[in-house]
Amino acid sequence: MSYTPPPNYPLLGFVQATAINGAVQDLVFDVPNDMETTEAAGRTECRVNSLVIIRPSRSNDDPGQPASSYWPTTDTTVDQAYQGKVSNETTWFNHSSPEAMTYSDHIDVTGGPSLGSGSIHFTNYSHAQIWRTG
Amino acid sequence: MSYLQGSMSTLKMSSYVATCINNQSISTAAYQNVGLDGAMDTNVNTFGTTPTASTSTDRILLPAGKYFIQARLAIYRSSSSTWGGQWYIFKRSGASNVQVGYEGRRYGIVYIGDPQKTSSARAYVESDGTTEIGVEAQAINATITLNSTATYGAQYSGKSRILIWRVL
Numbered sequence: 001m002s003y004t005p006p007p008n009y010p011l012l013g014f015v016q017a018t019a020i021n022g023a024v025q026d027l028v029f030d031v032p033n034d035m036e037t038t039e040a041a042g043r044t045e046c047r048v049n050s051l052v053i054i055r056p057s058r059s060n061d062d063p064g065q066p067a068s069s070y071w072p073t074t075d076t077t078v079d080q081a082y083q084g085k086v087s088n089e090t091t092w093f094n095h096s097s098p099e100a101m102t103y104s105d106h107i108d109v110t111g112g113p114s115l116g117s118g119s120i121h122f123t124n125y126s127h128a129q130i131w132r133t134g
Numbered sequence: 135m136s137y138l139q140g141s142m143s144t145l146k147m148s149s150y151v152a153t154c155i156n157n158q159s160i161s162t163a164a165y166q167n168v169g170l171d172g173a174m175d176t177n178v179n180t181f182g183t184t185p186t187a188s189t190s191t192d193r194i195l196l197p198a199g200k201y202f203i204q205a206r207l208a209i210y211r212s213s214s215s216t217w218g219g220q221w222y223i224f225k226r227s228g229a230s231n232v233q234v235g236y237e238g239r240r241y242g243i244v245y246i247g248d249p250q251k252t253s254s255a256r257a258y259v260e261s262d263g264t265t266e267i268g269v270e271a272q273a274i275n276a277t278i279t280l281n282s283t284a285t286y287g288a289q290y291s292g293k294s295r296i297l298i299w300r301v302l
Contacts, residue, residue: 011145013136034136051149051177051299069290081153081175083292094282094291095240096208097253101297103149103177113290133147133178 017126025111044107057125062118069112148300149177165270196261200302206254210282216244221271223257
């Protein structure tokens with residue numbers, strides 16, 4: 001007879017993305033800090049269902065000045081209420097917030113409609129907030 | 135940086151997302167209610183209660199508990215001139231709307247000057263079971279549209295949402 005205690009992962013914290021020069025769906029949250037997340041093939045496992053809010057950070061655009069929208073996973077791509085947007089440096093006619101959210105056990109950023117062309121320079125300030133709910 | 139919970143099995147939390155009507159025009163004249171579409175999407179609900187959104191009052195009734203509220207609006211104007219919008223969460227008090235928490239603000243192509251604010255209004259609200267909250271918005275310099283369905287509108291930016299976390 002044995003007793004297995006419940007998992008004792010950190011409840012609330014932040015994981016970071018490695019800086020890239022590319023498209024928003026290329027962002028990978030592979031710096032777990034002490035959140036005990038794991039990453040493989042661009043997908044970050046949160047271990048349990050969590051409220052996930054991602055906040056990309058942009059340092060510069062290519063001359064095409066792209067702006068992109070996105071979702072944290074493929075599961076929420078039909079719901080614009082959960083969508084986030086990273087504006088370009090000259091901006092466009094629509095604005096919301098960079099925060100895209102979902103309730104999921106993983107992060108796998110999916111790109112939505114975008115404007116302009118070229119790459120976005122994402123910094124390693126890009127991060128995801130994970131609030132585990134078990 | 136993280137917070138370590140003693141035991142995952144003791145955690146309770148509920149999270150909901152209220153959404154807003156499409157193509158609401160917001161003027162510069164005064165703050166006005168942001169229209170709700172009545173939806174209340176539940177992400178997780180370990181408390182077992184659900185807020186209720188009214189399309190007639192544009193307010194949300196919160197069951198007894200303690201809440202963090204975060205409201206982000208999708209604003210739109212097809213213009214290269216100076217424009218923007220700002221909004222806050224209110225708590226109903228008698229027949230009045232009283233601002234709570236911190237204001238959100240976004241602007242268009244031209245920088246509209248200080249103060250800069252976050253892209254979401256945020257508030258902490260305690261409800262006794264009769265507390266109602268909502269969002270009021272005002273345009274800056276020129277009329278804006280919330281949740282625009284025009285080309286380059288919501289499909290490129292996402293829609294307005296009011297995120298409600300019940301934490302106690």
